Amino acid sequence: MKILKRVLGVVLALFVAAMFLFPLLWVVLASFKTKLELLAVPPVFIFQPTLQNYINAFNSDFPMQVRNSLIIAISSTVISIILGSLTAYGFSR
Structure with missing residues (x-):
């Protein structure tokens, strides 16, 4: 019973951590996409990373x-x- 509670606690903690970290990961990955890839429906998960967004940001x-x-x-x-x-x-x- 103790092991089951511990496993459930770890699984719940991992789920909550994933729920908090997924949006952060999404934003970081989106910063490396082109505008067309970012606005594509359905979302593009395999893409060619680009630094153009960062270049545009620092040149503005x-x-x-x-x-x-x-x-x-x-x-x-x-x-x-x-x-x-x-x-x-x-x-x-």
């Missing part, structure tokens, strides 16, 4: 877009920490 305004994203992320984090601290202080009193 990528640094400015990263800077803008960092500004938004850092400012929203700071605001959340400040408001959370004030709220926590209010709840503690």
